[in-house]
Amino acid sequence: MLRSEGREHASCSMCFQAEPCYRCKDCLGRALYCSGCILATHSLHPLHAIQMWNGNFFESTSLKALGLRVQLGHKPGDPCYNPDRSFDDTFVIIDTAGIHTIALDFCGCEHAPSQFQQLLRFSWFPATTSRPRTAATFRLLEQFHLLSLESKISAYEFYTALSRLVDNTGLVGLKDRYESFLRITREWRHLKMLKRMGRAYDSHGVQATHEGECAVLCPACPHPGKNIPLNFSEIREDKRWIHAQFVAIDANFRLKRKKVSKDSVDPSLSKGWAYFVEETAYKDYLSNRSNIPQEKSTCSSHLAVNRADILRNHGLAATGVGTVDCARHNMKLPSSVGDLQKGEKYCNMDYVFVAAMRHLHSPILNVSYDIACQWSKRFWDRMATFPPHLQLDTKTHVTFFVPKFHLPAHIQACQTRFSFNFIPGVGRTDGEVPERGWANINPAASSTKEMGPGSRRDILDDHFGHWNWKKVTNLRNSLREKLRHSIPKRAELQDALEQLEESITADHASKLAEWRQQVSEWEDDRSRPNPYEHKGGTLTMAAVRLELAKEDASDLLQGIKANVHEDCSMSIFISIGLELEELQRRLKRDKAEKGLHATDTQETRLIERSSSLQRRIDGWVKLQQLLLPMITAERTKQVAEMDSMASPPELFDLMLPSKVIANLPCDEKTLRIEWRLRLAQAHDALNSLRSNLRAQSYIFKFKDQNLRGQGANTRAQNTLKAIKARIDTAANKYNEARSALENLAPPLNETSWSSTLHPLLARDIRGMSDLLWGETEGTRKISWIWSMCGAVYDSTDEAGALEDIRIEWCKARARTNRWAEEVELLLEEMRRTIAFFEWEAARWNTQAAEFSCNDPLVLEGYHAYALRQASLRHALAASCRTSWSDMIASAAPLV
Template sequence: MFNQDHPLLMWLNHRALFLREMIRLEGRCNQVSVPSCLKCDSPNPEYKCRDCLGPELYCSTCILSVHVHHPLHRLQKWNSQYFERISLKTLGLRIQLGHTTGQHCPNPRRAFNDDFIIIDTFGIHEVSLDFCGCAITESHMQQLLRMSLFPSTTSDPKTAATFRVLEQYHLLSFESKVSVYEFYHALSRMSDNTGLLLVKDRYESFLRIIREWRHLKMLKRSGRGHDPKGVGATAQGECAVLCPACPHPGKNIPANWKDAPRRWLYGLFLAIDANFRLKRKAVSNDSVDPSLSSGWAYFVEDEAYKGFLDSNLDNTQEVKSTCSSHNAVNMADTKSNRGLAATGLGTVDCARHNMKRPNAVGDLQKGERYINMDYLFLSTLRHSVVDTLNVSYDIACQWHKKLWHRMSAFPVSMHLLPAFKTISFFVPKFHLPAHIEACQTSFSFNFKSGVGRTDGEAPERGWANINPVASSTKEMGPGARRDTLDDYFGDSNWKKVVGLGHTMLRKIKDALPEQQNHHEALDDLEEGLRGEYSAALTQWREQVEAWERDPSKPNPFERKAETVTMASVRLELAKDDQNDIQTGACLALHEDCTPSVLISTGLELEEQQRRMKAGRAILGVHASENQEGKLLQRNNTLQRRIDTWTKLQELYMPSLAALRVSERSVSGGMAAAVPTPEAIKLWLPSQIGRTAPCDTRLQAIEWKLRYAQAHDALRSLRSNLRAQTAILKYKDRNLRGQGANTRARNTLKAVEARLEAAASTYECAHKALVVLAPLLNQTGWHSSLRPLNRADIRSMTDLLWGESEGTRKLSWIWNMRGAAPDEMDKDNTLEDMRIEWCKARARAMRWAEEVELLKEEMRRILQFLEWDAQCWDERGLEGALQDVDDDEREGLIAYAKRQSSLRRRLAASFRTSWTDTLALADTCNYSLVTQEGMDIDID
């Protein structure tokens, strides 16, 4: 319910007044009783302007004189009953170009056009326009431009758009992603919303003007109009808006940065990603629709890019992923591209500040192939000489392999020298849980030194802003699409530049208390470990520092590999049988079936029973004869295997014959219906319990197998949960259309079925362990194998109801212990303490690094803005020396001074807002121990 003081409820009390006043404006308002022209007092004025402020009426002569400098306003005429539309052209207004009056022009109307179309914010207007024809005048094109009218063509233009409407659409397209088509037709409806008047269609002309306008604004803002060599001398990537917070040697970092003791502060953070929403249909081609600025901003130069791809088609075989469900790798050769010229975009962004880098964007032709992403990565690095790189990619664990080998196929100008580069590879934090456990420690931002609290998810945030333009850009030709997206990326970068004052202030305000809290938490933990764990603490510190220096050393964040599996236990039991045979201690009652084989086979039959039950449930009541036939064959096979096994079982467990007889009598005797194979009770030792005597050796064998079975089931749960997470992310990001989503849903159903089967297997194994444990005096196993609730079956990133990221608890299935029962307690406790200390130390170090990085980035921003201002000062001097007329020279100087002043005012604003917080940050000095060795083997 709204509060009574709510503005909407208060407005409702005045709704009728608003409505009456709106309707009142349909009449002549205050001039009904004594109508006279507002300017000359002549009687019965008939004309008013919809776009001027106020409802005043004028006579025809005065309305024309008032609108000499507003020729695109929309007029209305009182016809004695209501106002109807009338144009200034109808009243005789003509627009004079070249000379605003004809006093000094010998022939002001030598060229005229009574059907000229001007597109403006007030609509689409047909006007009478006169070009100046004197000897000293400019071309028609220049005459239009000097009146802030943008001609649609360079020869004999008949249509133009005002700079005002182009500015309006340009900003509106950035903020609302409105297409040219929608905007133009909105203007058309502003001209006539009844359909009764014929508004000439100039959509194609407006489309062309907008594209040219975007291009010119990019050149103007990047200073290309001030270069004496001309626009043609523009270098690759020169029109990109650079990130002021990133390190740029010669612009914003010290001259001796290579010899600095903390070189990690000058590392470049890159984030690689692909977007499969930004497709392009196979329409037009580069010869029909070329780019106006190929390679001058964010896209790579297309001819060289496609030429390289075409010449290396034989070398594009992808190495299948060894990690979990990386569709970017495994599906690179199967990505559907029917009817598409580009299946998406690949990019390399600034990972900490989410800005597109120069020459870092390119079309993808068939999935996210390495050759495409390698080209973009190496292309953008030509614009940087920083030798410390932190590279984030959601498949970095696979992509970084053989990078140097793949690079050998690229032009020499794109080669990196490994000896002079310190490169670390990471997987973004949100994507990391979908990877296998080894990747979650080796490629984590949380554990590597020198990266602060970077998360690597910058591209994902950028896609949210650009994705709404996919519906319009996918219909464009190749050049128009690249130019348009270049413009959007440039605007996005500029918005982030001007917002850096607030962004950096917020980040450092968040980081300072976290730095203190985690530093104190580490101190508290180490204080508690001193004493019993003092020697271990010293050893842990040496291990983690050795790993930070050399990642090839053992990773201290990893748990020991789980060795308890069904396969390993079966192997152990087979070796025991072999030993018994060799020593003559074998007590097998059947030559083909030892006790271990008996129990192992029983567990296999139990698993087949579960599968049979699931298969019968899926079949339903409307199964085909073929489906029923296959199920019956499986049924008969399982029945025969159970019958054979029970005969062998009674050799080792004679008491079972009496149990089975008793079971049949309870269920109704021999006349009762024969149970289906999946319903037959196998009477394994755990099912007998204490109800009948059972050889403890059989119980011990089942214990070992059940313990391994439980661990196998948990591994299957974790693996399928990772696969489910990866498929859901891939589906949300890349799949559109009913067919693709239906196939994805079927894949998810298969994963869910495997999850259900693994959960059922674990529950059965756990139930057996609960029965067998007191019989065998087994203890300590509960800490690693707990009861499994449905709420426990969730991925590492899933939240329960009411949980948030700051309060969530990880499901126990992700941090369970995997050691054998007899060595579990002491070793696992020590291992848990080591991992917890390593993580606490990493958290404290990352927050301390984050504060240091933010302080350095804030310093770099201020220095970069000053450098940029000086560049504009120099452009102003160059403009003053150019061989141009006085008017153009003044324009060059004025624009350069305005841009220079803007940079300095931004820097002053940032410095003022940061002063107090930076002073506080300087007082929070915590010891920060980091290592320079962040190399990783990429061979």
């Protein structure tokens, strides 16, 4: 590296005579040239970086300083040569090698095109059409365009890097052309979009472009007249579900925009031609509904619904964007993006939805939305408020879903009614595709939030188009991989279902037929009883205590049983024992957390609580001597063996029946009472555990997104510490309850409870969205604490056991059907993709044939581009056929 700082040749590498004083940093090798030869070799490379030997070291110079002038149009020696030198020679060119000042001569002959046209024909993009003095090379613009789409680099960062390529010291004083560069890149993006969509071939001009016409379409989705019959009635009725349109709605609050500029100053170039809705009509609609309050959620407390009217938007013109995506292939739909002004309000999302649906023509629509259970209410009433050209056809069959990952956060009724797993005709669609796309676009938020409204919409349109195109070119691989995975899964689940049905048929053949009819009726009409839901209520401690109290009262009235103690029955006694256990756990936890330097007040409170607990335990032990006399001897034996006064109350052994059953006899009635209370205690502990885990997840997210500074983060950490203590307490409570159930189960002949109440391991105590080490979103499994059903109250109840079997059979049937549907859907999507590519190829061939122009050079360029695009589509179709042929052959339907 140091050797290259000096000269390696004694004479010019070209003429071999003059002293070499110049070298080029961009040319291959380290050849040295004299001034005449360096100009001769670089007449076609005017933007190369030149260095000059000053006698001691190489320093930067330029070809312009050596006398090189760039001539556009006619060159010296041409009969029409007439250079236009009516301005100074300080033309700035932005290139991949840096920012250069050159001496430029335009052609000044009689028939010369305008200056900006001369630059364009030289592959230099001018900053203006009126006497341009700055331009960027096409090569640079291609490079920056792709870099910004892939790495989300901002124009400022890229331009600064180019400046430092030329001068990394700040001593040269380069001309600042940053604003010109911004204008050039924005126009470049827009023109590339129009070119790729074939808008130059429209005889009515670019202004005839319709809304959404410049969006990259999904080839695998149904497009009437392009890849499916134009008349939907031509498709077999039992196969129409295959041609349903799957869409997913979501909002992104990362893509904010500050109150910078306005539409009148910075309008969009595309005017709603791609993914953003047309802004004027959108805002007119919103202004008429700004005072309509948001309907509150009747499901879980969805912030997107309940806080849409009160979310803060200080200093923001847009708090985010709402979008509609293709739910099967993760592509943005035409006219499917709109700014949100204040949260995820229905009026915003409704408009974006209907604007996107104008471009879809399938009479079957499957809509996924994380708040679909609320948004679907009064859906058709809200559709009626739109102008006729935006209204959804009332004959459209719309089915609403909640994405699979979001579904566990909803109430139990929503988890079956809006589930992709149970409703037929959807395959293995999960509805989560918008979430996967946000990871790609979110890094652009840091630069787009500072932009004016039009610039931001144009930039995001460009990013969405690039995302769609990458998905289109990857369909060959993505659909193949999905089918490769689905075919064996379909067979595997089909075998599992048949084995399950064989075991059911052996004992309940008539029931199986009844269940088939019930689930089929629910699939046809979801207002009928849901076969996937337990008919029993939720098990809680309060409910069990109430039932035990009613049983005690009934026994007393009938004279079946007399209480040993007038104020305390056996059920009350054991309930109090469980309460004492809880108090012991809390006191033990608080003593462990008091630290080495507890204050006098803290010490006093702990002593008072300890004394109070000791008094309650003493009273309870006296009742125990009356109600469970067989335990008295065992306790007396323990007291004799150790000093009871040395044992603090939080460590006192209460000796409940579940703890002594191995050594002492207990009547079945007493054991059954504790069993029922312990069962409810376990469920209460899980409810508390889930509630605190949800709170912990929310605070983590809120802290990461909103809190800055040591004070705010310290307060958040204290809150999280308190929640973590409650999580640990709930987990300990569950483990103790389950341990008691394990002791009580054998003498009571209870067996089915353990299939619901599993051992609680450390990896099970996590939020719904938390991943274990090595898991990905595609392989993630929710902890069993979020997916468990209610415990069967009495395992000896045949109806309860049959209900569990019915629900398991329904789910196994649904899994099998969904995988079978997935294979059918994928095969159809492959066919549609190939058909769409062929349709696009035919469209480009037609445009090439129909376009006419008087200028033969322009005509040849138009024809060449259209034919190249047609050839590309034919190649994509051929590649898909070759890649999929073996998989399609192996996907024969199961008999």
